[in-house]
Amino acid sequence: MTLSIAVTHRFAGFDLDVAFEAPPGATVLFGPSGSGKTTLVNAVAGLLRPDAGRIAAGDWLLLDTAAGRFVPPHRRRLGYVFQESRLFPHLTVRQNLGYGRWFAPRGARAESMSRVVEMLGLGPLLNRRPGALSGGEKQRVAIGRALLAAPKLILADEPLAALDEPRKAEILPYFERLRDEVSVPILYVSHSSAEVARLATTVVALRAGRVVAIGPPGRVLGDVAAVGARGAASVLTARVVAHHADGLTELATAAGALWLPRLPDAPGSAVRVRIAAQDVILSRARPEGLSALNILAGTITGIRHGEGPGAMVTLAVGADRLAARLTRRSAEALGLAPGQSCHAILKTVAIAPEDVGTGTPGAGRARTGPATG
Amino acid sequence: MGGLGPEEWQAVRLSLRVSGVATLASLPLGILAAHALARWSFRGKALLNGLVHLPLILPPVVTGYLLLLTFGRRGAVGEVLAQFGIVLAFRWTGAALAAAVMGFPLMVRAIRLALEAVDPKLEAAARTLGASPPWVFATVTLPLILPGVIAGSILAFAKAMGEFGATITFVANIPGETRTIPSAIHAFLQMPGGEAAAGRLVIVSVALAMGALWLSEVLARRLARRVAGQ
Incomplete structure (x- = not known):
């Protein structure tokens, strides 16, 4: 499924003007903070309504301001993994995992609960509440929750940024497995070159609200104009x-x-x-x-x-x-x-x-x- | 002192019914008003805020008199309601209305505080997972503000149990119909030899108020513990 994004949005002192198309697989939005990565993902999620733009995943049109089309976030069929897990504190891990699935249309092709629990190692956590989980555990549950919503597109906004190095090393392989074993396209935000190199099928390098380079990681990461000599x-x-x-x-x-x-x-x-x-x-x-x-x-x-x-x-x-x-x-x-x-x-x-x-x-x-x- | 006499029981039962109905009936409206004040921006928000808080600041007699002017048989609303066979003036339902109006600001304040403490990012996460706004409210917002809703309801209930000024102005002091505990205490104190009955009702009042406070503490603590992750 090709992801096609064209968005312009003006904030006070910052404007985003981005257009690109990414092939199936994991697309990583890469750039320093303030380059517009999160804004772009929120526009894809429908949590932000850009001034103008068109966003389509395959032949599924999510936004087209010219045609007055705006699909509200709850009908976009996404799995969004946030930087701060955002688990529901009043629900158990099991209930958190089932939350999105409950709203997914009947008959939607979804991962089975047992497979996701096994893949993310969530078995021992199922009856706990988020308050009793470590940062890495929370993030694993958040990934599972997103997967089980039977998403057509998985979004991840720096899901590892709040974790320490050992936890990062623990979570990153799960995203690699998502890319390789689950045939759902991923749009992933990162400012870490190591994450880009490991995850990306396509890298979109952003700087100050503009696309400066796009392509496979080997090419974009070697592009001094996009990533700087260092x-x-x-x-x-x-x-x-x-x-x-x-x-x-x-x-x-x-x-x-x-x-x-x-x-x-x-x-x-x-x-x-x-x-x-x-x-x-x-x-x-x-x-x-x-x-x-x-x-x-x-x-x-x-x-x-x-x-x-x-x-x-x-x-x-x-x-x-x-x-x-x-x-x-x-x-x-x-x-x-x-x-x-x-x-x-x-x-x-x-x-x-x-x-x-x-x-x-x-x-x-x-x-x-x-x-x- | 002995047990309560039939007249005193009548007052206790009536008080519980009036306060219970007042609290339950005003709860949906209280949540709506708190939600509007905490989350929405609209023209006339300051006016709504003032209106909700007015009964807290006005002399209760004034509130009761305004209710009488509005909901009395010849009041603007009362006349319309009377055509549908609904009469509030000098009925226990009127006492419930007065109690609800007086407790409303306390209820709204507690719920509003709880709403303002809910992280909108959690609600956004629920939307991305497929929940429409009403479902987000039912499955995320409402459970998270439940301690505030319970605290607000118990405060409003306690206020309703103690309401006197607005009630007696709006619906008078009719035994079996509008004579709630405070009105009954007032009536007993006017009668020679009524001090014993008044005293018994005072004890009931204090016990009910303490019980309500204790219940709200216990419930709030249990919910807080659940959310904290045990």
Whole structure:
């Protein structure tokens, strides 16, 4: 189901003017706070009525101000996971989970309660009330509640932002499972590059109420204009080969073996690995006598000089793109130029567990639409 | 002191009926008024607020007299109601109306405070899950304001049990029809040798008021505990 969004909305001192289309899968709205992400999700939810716009999920028209159409939020068939879980305090976990299902039309294709309870590990919590749950537990219940409403679209507004790192690590895999196992499109808001790399089929980078880039995570995260030189990163697709006794996991990428600190994924499973551009070292010749374990061969596809002393070099490694942030001086000293073959060196320990997610990024064919208004 | 005499029992029973009917009948209107004042913005909101609170500030005799002018047999509303066979003046139903009007501000204030404490984000979450506004109110808002509704109802009930000035002005002091506990105490005190009966009714009054307060505390605490997650 294609998500097609065109919205203009004016606030005091801020205006949102956004138009894009995203293919099926998980679409992540990515940007700093104040870029209009939450406003956009609330417009999709119907909690905010934009000045002008058109929002459609597949052939289902939610909003068309030109035609005077506004579907009220309770008829939009959504599952909205908020930043602050928003569980109903007077209901038990079981009643919270059943809330949306009660209003879903009869015969709507919904996940079964037992499957959701099992998938999110909610069994021991069912008879408790939200006041007695931890932050991570609350968020898991909120995800289950959204799923059980038989939604046509799942919305999530920074669902991990209020959690500490261990809880984030606990919840993020559930969203990956949602993307891979439940065929409901997801619109997810985040300002974390790691979450984007792990979850997104399509990334929509927002800045000050405008779309600055859209596409698969590998491309958008490597786009300095969209994420800034410091935030630039790449996403490599890989397959787990084996876990070794020394605590390392061996992965196979199209450009060679990749060694990472031990991953929980079983051999054979597909993973995506986020690599920060500033953690990559380049070498023209294949280096020897080096402590770094990961050396990937690639071809330079582009060199971009910034305003400062830095340069962003992009390489094609297999089907993926890898961005490396160097100084301009190094790029010139090595005589780097597009078309040259080159080796990218990655330190195993520079890649943190939260940078590795399951699944392969979809080959989304997103396009940046013209802005309306 | 002994038990209550038949006349005293009559007053107690009447008081309970008048106050109960007054509280239950005004509850839906009280929730509506509190909701309007807490959530809606509309022209004349200040006027509605003033009107609701007026009985709290006016001398009860004035309220009773205004009720008589409006709902009496020749009053604007009373005349219309009389055509449908509904007479309020000098009837127990009139006493219930007076009690309801006097208790209304207390009820509305308590419910309004509870409504203002409800997080609108929870209601928005319910809407996204498919609940239409009336369902949101019934399944989220109402359960969350229940402690306030109960506190407001008990306050209004207690006020109704003690109401005297407006009642006696509007519906007089007719044994078996409009002689509630306060009116009965007043009547007994006018009679030579009536002090004992008045004293017994005073004790009943105090016991009922204390009981109502205790009940409201217990209910409020139990609901608060439920929401807190045990």
